[in-house]
Amino acid sequence: MSSTNGSTLCRVGVVVTLAGVISMAIMFSRFSPSRNCPPPPPKPKVNSVQNCAKSSNSVNDIAEKPIVLLWVWPENYRFDFSDCKKFYNIDNCHLTDDRGLYDEADNVIVYHRDIQWDLSNLPPSPRPPFQRWLWLHLESPTNTKRIPGLENLFNLTLSYRQDADIPVRMRLITSKKPNKDFVIPKKDKLVCWIVSNNDPSTGVDRRNDFFREFRKYIRVTLFGKAYARFLDYKDYYPTLASCKFYLAFENSIHKDYITEKINGPLAAGTVPVVLGPPRRNYENFVPAESFIHVDDFPDAKSLAEYLHQLDRDDNAYQQYFNWRKHLTPSPHLILQTQEFILAICTACDHVARHREYKEVHDLYDWYFR
Numbered sequence: 200m201s202s203t204n205g206s207t208l209c210r211v212g213v214v215v216t217l218a219g220v221i222s223m224a225i226m227f228s229r230f231s232p233s234r235n236c237p238p239p240p241p242k243p244k245v246n247s248v249q250n251c252a253k254s255s256n257s258v259n260d261i262a263e264k265p266i267v268l269l270w271v272w273p274e275n276y277r278f279d280f281s282d283c284k285k286f287y288n289i290d291n292c293h294l295t296d297d298r299g300l301y302d303e304a305d306n307v308i309v310y311h312r313d314i315q316w317d318l319s320n321l322p323p324s325p326r327p328p329f330q331r332w333l334w335l336h337l338e339s340p341t342n343t344k345r346i347p348g349l350e351n352l353f354n355l356t357l358s359y360r361q362d363a364d365i366p367v368r369m370r371l372i373t374s375k376k377p378n379k380d381f382v383i384p385k386k387d388k389l390v391c392w393i394v395s396n397n398d399p400s401t402g403v404d405r406r407n408d409f410f411r412e413f414r415k416y417i418r419v420t421l422f423g424k425a426y427a428r429f430l431d432y433k434d435y436y437p438t439l440a441s442c443k444f445y446l447a448f449e450n451s452i453h454k455d456y457i458t459e460k461i462n463g464p465l466a467a468g469t470v471p472v473v474l475g476p477p478r479r480n481y482e483n484f485v486p487a488e489s490f491i492h493v494d495d496f497p498d499a500k501s502l503a504e505y506l507h508q509l510d511r512d513d514n515a516y517q518q519y520f521n522w523r524k525h526l527t528p529s530p531h532l533i534l535q536t537q538e539f540i541l542a543i544c545t546a547c548d549h550v551a552r553h554r555e556y557k558e559v560h561d562l563y564d565w566y567f568r
């Protein structure tokens with residue numbers, strides 16, 4: 200996403216927001232009992248509102264859509280809630296960061312890393328009886344602090360884990376009608392890797408050990424903060440596309456901890472070489488023949504040899520794209536400030552469809568199991 204693009208989007212955002220505010224203002228002035236409408240009954244029915252005010256769509260929306268209150272902005276990365284509609288066509292809840300709506304909020308999203316150790320910044324108790332609290336956390340257990348006192352507090356978990364109440368993930372989309380033949384982008388690099396985090400405390404030993412050995416046998420083009428070669432956001436997908444292989448190495452190894460690192464190359468038209476949970480786990484989400492797993496080889500040297508071999512054999516390389524005939528990847532959002540948009544929009548969509556009672560008792564028993 201280029202910066203011009205970014206500022207255009209931003210402007211569009213401002214216009215949309217302004218339009219929203221203005222139409223709300225109009226709506227409320229029309230809705231006001233002192234005008235043409237008879238005074239509304241104590242609990243106005245959506246229909247009577249509709250008959251009265253013409254621009255009733257949003258009144259309707261607010262009346263029916265569950266309110267989802269984002270208690271804090273995760274990592275202070277703010278975005279426009281209309282992004283859920285724009286990027287994922289999700290529009291079935293009323294997202295807000297207005298704590299003034301707490302008493303009416305059907306759901307409250309609490310971001311794990313922003314919870315203070317003494318729990319003093321949690322939403323107030325007692326909570327309204329209908330209200331559900333959502334625990335939002337996207338890091339792996341290796342990178343999760345056990346803040347005490349979070350048992351019997353939440354109703355739904357929102358995580359990359361497949362067994363979370365609300366799993367968050369970019370997915371490949373199936374199509375019945377075959378896609379048109381995929382044209383592999385032009386390649387001028389063999390293996391690429393973008394690494395921003397190299398902090399040993401985050402569990403990166405395994406991938407670093409593997410990489411140290413691997414790079415003895417094959418040329419790897421490195422990008423990212425860790426290598427002082429920062430890649431501009433707008434260059435992310437084109438750069439990935441220009442590499443035959445991309446190292447989608449997770450920082451720590453956990454079940455289902457398969458991040459956007461694999462989605463990037465799949466979306467760009469590059470073959471991901473993955474390091475993470477076992478191959479079988481990957482195959483829950485992406486086809487077996489769409490990626491190469493480091494565990495498929497006895498050591499780094501044989502993996503390097505295999506990649507060299509594929510580099511010489513266009514036909515064999517091509518086979519890694521057959522899955523695209525009936526599956527379509529979608530690029531994920533790449534700005535750092537967009538990190539939580541998918542999770543929050545996924546939550547919005549889920550709570551609009553599921554209103555069942557639910558409690559999370561032993562959060563950590565589940566998470567660290």
Ligand SMILES: *[C@@H]1O[C@H](CO)[C@@H](O)[C@H](O)[C@H]1NC(C)=O
Pocket residue numbers: 328329330331332351352353354555556557558559560
């Ligand atoms: C939410 O969970 C809490 C504690 O786990 C529980 O006391 C409360 O009744 C639940 N509320 C709903 C609406 O599910």
